[in-house]
Amino acid sequence: MTSPGPVRRWLAQRRPSADRFPYDAVVTAYQRHGKHFVPHDWTHVLSAARDRLPQLNATNTRHLSAFLSCALDKVDGTYDYRSYLGLPLLQLPGPDRPKGTAAQQFARRDRLHAILLTDLIAFELRAAFDEHTPLPQMRPTPAMTTKRLRHALRAAMPALRRLSLVEHTASSSQATLLRRVVATVTMDLTPEDRRALQISMLPVHTVHDEWMFIRVLQAFETTFALLATDLTDVITAVETGQPSRAASKLSAAASLLRESASLWPLLATIQPAAFHAFRTFTEGASAVQSRHYKIVESLCRTPRTARLDSPAYLSVPEVRTAIMHGQVSLDDALNAAQQSAPTPVLAAAMREFAAAIHQWRQTHYRLAVRILGPEHSGTGYTEGTPYLRDARQEPVFHHRHPPDRMPEQEV
Known part of the structure; x- marks a missing residue:
């Protein structure tokens, strides 16, 4: 069984750093138990870690905050498609990121x-x-x-x-x-x-x-x-x-x-x-x-x-x-x-x-x-x-632009 000891030790530091948060231990525990079954000891210390975030002086606190939100979504009652897939943690293209060329x-x-x-x-x-x-x-x-x-x-x-x-x-x-x-x-x-x-x-x-x-x-x-x-x-x-x-x-x-x-x-x-x-x-x-x-x-x-x-x-x-x-x-x-x-x-x-x-x-x-x-x-x-x-029948464009049909993808 995994123990939330690494997170407790991180919390015990006088000035914990977001850069040194024990992601490895947390992810290992979640993959070993499944998010739905992760023990209360883990969610409790992760909630405590999130409470400490305002006290941290680091530029990447936002990244840790996003991770903790995804990890605690079931506890918070915010579990949805985005948090399940961890989409806030991925560098997706599009309007949510710097546009670039x-x-x-x-x-x-x-x-x-x-x-x-x-x-x-x-x-x-x-x-x-x-x-x-x-x-x-x-x-x-x-x-x-x-x-x-x-x-x-x-x-x-x-x-x-x-x-x-x-x-x-x-x-x-x-x-x-x-x-x-x-x-x-x-x-x-x-x-x-x-x-x-x-x-x-x-x-x-x-x-x-x-x-x-x-x-x-x-x-x-x-x-x-x-x-x-x-x-x-x-x-x-x-x-x-x-x-x-x-x-x-x-x-x-x-x-x-x-x-x-x-x-x-x-x-x-x-x-x-x-x-x-x-x-x-x-x-x-x-x-x-x-x-x-x-x-x-x-x-x-x-x-x-x-x-x-x-x-x-x-x-x-x-x-x-x-x-x-x-x-x-x-x-x-x-x-x-x-x-x-x-x-x-x-x-x-x-x-x-x-x-x-x-x-x-x-x-x-x-x-x-x-x-x-x-x-x-x-x-x-x-x-x-x-x-x-x-x-599947919902029109893509206005009816004046009827779509050509294509063969269905084999699955």
Whole structure:
């Protein structure tokens, strides 16, 4: 059994430093017990640590505060999708971070996407050979592990190539390439990267597959965070009379969304029994609370009143408030430009992006039905598959821009 002694010793210091907080001990305890089951002794001393934060004279107190908020969310009654995934602890691209250039934002997304999936690959490789790897319950079969690793590698490779971290040669076996990816990315990690990976993995249970579940959802959030920024740039381009630039940006965003669909086959390797074992303890944390997805949706087309009053938007009040205070969508920008229709090249890009969104929604629904069944509640006891069934038909843009349909992603 783990003991909160390291945190108590940190608290006993006359002037404890946020830099020296015992993150390792805390994360080890949470991964050993699961956040839902972590002993009261741990949450008690972590609450005491949070109480000391105003007394600390350090520039990175905010980072420690964010970690403690995620660690204590169940105790505080603030547990939700963001705290479950540790999103405040990740350097997501988008409006919440220093903007930088479009290329810098894209590189930030690629880097985070790559290191999240590489961490998953490293975890699966460790677990296959070391019984002391965290989350020991319900390990997958060797065949399933091999399949999962193949899909994880496939999902990571486009970003790894763009970052010039790994090249895939035809002569490389999967085992060789997996080891090369882990070694190369691990050497490239900054201390900040290592810490973010460590503290953003606070599963609720000790079921093996929850590690994969969390990393895949974090990767999806990373992409939607970038797409939110991309759509803001598209709207600005329309408002400033640059339809060709808007079309180019939107087409690139559609390509990235299609590329991220490679995460679905990876997520489909989750064992249904394993998912049901830990989802019981995720009540209150549902993907319906995804802030970045709702920003993307609302930047395409201002949602109808019924949609704004649905759980999708009531669960992200800050996004809903921005919409109700006049957030401009792409449709709004086109109307303001007094265009009866977008230029042909922009209309084509809108159809391409809408098709990618519809494909994403449909694949999400099909996977949820496979795991949950057609009428079951979702993660956190939300409306689940019935909600996804209805939401997949929600128009992406105004009806005057009908989307082209694309083949569904196989999962």
